[in-house]
Structures are given as structure tokens and as C-alpha cells.
Amino acid sequence: MGVYDNLNIPYSQYLDHHGQLHETCSDYTSDAKNLINFYKIMLRTRVFDQKAINLQRTGKLGTYASSLGQEAIGVALGAAMHANDVLAPTYRDYAVQLSRGIKMSDLLLYWGGDERGMDYEFSREDLPICVPIATHTCHAVGIAYAMKLRKQPRVMVCIIGDGATSKGDFYEALNAAGVWQLPVIFIINNNQWAISLPRDKQSATKTLAQKAVAAEIYAEQVDGNDVIACYERMHEFIERARTGGGPCLLEAISYRLSDHTTADDAQRYRSPADVEAQWQFDPISRLKTYLLENQFIDAEALDALQKQAEQEVEEQVKIYLNTATQPPEAMFDYLYETLPEALQSQRDEVMRKGKKHE
Ligand SMILES: Cc1ncc(C[n+]2csc(CCOP(=O)(O)OP(=O)(O)O)c2C)c(N)n1
């Protein structure tokens, strides 16, 4: 018996893993066009992801964090957010970033070690990818505070992992968001792993969502492999925050089907059979079954979407590979308005060494 077994944290699932619908959809998710769009972006994300891993394996990209199996969360979020809302993403949130118009070539540039990749052409106010765990929860709260102060009808959305909910920053952010009633939504992508640490060794709480209770923040869980349920709950939470309803937290339960990053070998700490068993919950096949069974799409159109995604990824990779690299001294040039003396001498040295190699 847990101490807080009687906490009521609602859980939603619309589409089960056999592609069967158990709840009534809103007008938005009843519309086949919107569901096909969900499918399309999930597919684009997955094709992009596999290509990025291949690029890393062939020495054309740095370390890369895969989003395999977690595409539904981001695609739903991308549809639920307004263009002028602001996103604070982590390092595997490509699905929502692509939904918000961020280019694949920019994401590749970033993982290729070039910070210009975070100078997005669209959604320019979205934060750059946050690699330090949970630090962006506090940034999100600051931005939400500014939105409230300026009386803007905008919402701040912050995504974190299950492991990140153990960080002090997260609790500080929740506390401030709760007491100031800020327009911020916290989305936890509970993919069951924090590198090699499983969820049950991460936190003693029955749910991660209930961590919001102490901050008096409303929280729910959702099936993170069900793009329809994710969209319905996110849409409601975001619109509530937009109209002065304050912060909310949604724990989306997913599974990291890939290694943590390309620098990891997950076979060292979890069995391939366990991972294989999780494929039955794959968010893309689930939606595909639903679309086909309801004749919202046919096999031929699905094939065309696959080809389109592959073509787009190839084009974006070309743009990335054809982008001229920055000179080494560029790493000094964007952190400070005026470079501190100590760094100036390092910059000079890099320039001198560069000349010697020419
Ligand atoms: C402050 C900080 N501490 C440690 C790390 C090293 N680190 C990188 S990813 C990770 C695990 C994060 O797990 P989770 O929050 O569940 O996110 P996931 O990678 O599963 O999406 C850790 C500890 C880091 N990036 N930042």
C-alpha cells in the first residue's frame, strides 16, 4: 500500500493499441484531414530520425538523441499549440519542432555541432534544445511570468523527461508556477528510462503527475502512444491556461524504443525482448490501423506519404551537408557582446593555429 494511493490522477486513452477507439472524439480529431496530418508528421519525424542515426554512424553528424516511439506526444502538442505560444523543448522533441515549422536541416546543423541550427527561421521565439536536464523548467516559468505580466493570451509549454522530474529545478518551477498561477503547461515524456535508470528506480511516487499536487497544480496522465488522447488533453490544458486557468501538468506515458543516444548501447541494461514487446504499442502503427479500418486513407496514399517523407528528408540532408562550416574562431563570437580578455587571447591562438595549418 502506498501512502498516497487515494490520489485521483485521471488517465486518458482514446485509441487502444489495436487501433480501436473507446471515447468520443472532438470535432478536431473526428476530422480525417487532421488525423492524416498527425500521421504525416509522425512519419516525417521517424524517417528523419533514422536518417540522422545513419548520418551519425557514417561520421556525418555528432551524437544524436532519437525520438523513436515518442512521436505522438510531439505531434499532438504541435497541433494543440498556437503559433505564437512558446515551446521549451528537450533534445528529443523533433516531432513538435517539425510541427512548429522548424526545419530538419536546422536540427541536423545543431547535432552537427553548429549552433546556427538553433537560429530557427520559424517559431523564432521557441527556446533552443535544452540538453541540461530540467533547467529549462525555470526558464519556462520566467517566460510564462512575462506573458502574464504583459496580459498576452499566450501559453508557455515545457517538455521534460521522467528523469528530469527528480531535479530541484523542476520542483522550483512547479512551485512558482502554482503560486503565481502562470500560463505554463508542463509535459512529461515518461519514456520509462533516464539513460540506464528505469522509471521505478527514479521515483517512489505511483505517478510522476502527482508531483504537481504539492504545488496545487492540476495534473493528469495520458497514453503517450495515443496521438488522439494526447491532442485532446493538451488542447484542453493549453486553452485553459490561455484563458487564465493557470498551470497544468500532463504525464504522457511512452517508451523509448531506441538507445538513449547514439553514444549509448541499451542492450547493456535492458533486454531486446523487453524492447520488442513494446513495439505493439507503437503510436504510428496504431493510428495507421485506425485510419485504414475507417477508410480515412488507403494503402496507396499511405505509400505516397512514406515516399514524400523520404524525399523531404533527403533534400534536407543535402541542405545540411552543403552548409559551409563556420571557422573555428566562431565559437568565441556569439556568447558575449564584448569578449573577455582571457577568451580574446584564446581566440587569437585559434586564429594563429588556423593560419599555420593553411
Ligand atoms: C543537469 C544534467 N545532469 C545530467 C545530465 C546527463 N543526462 C543526459 S540525459 C540524462 C537522462 C535524462 O532522462 P529523462 O529526463 O528521462 O529524459 P530522456 O533522455 O529519457 O528523454 C542525463 C542524466 C544532463 N544532461 N544534465
Ligand SMILES: [Mg+2]
Ligand atoms: Mg526518460
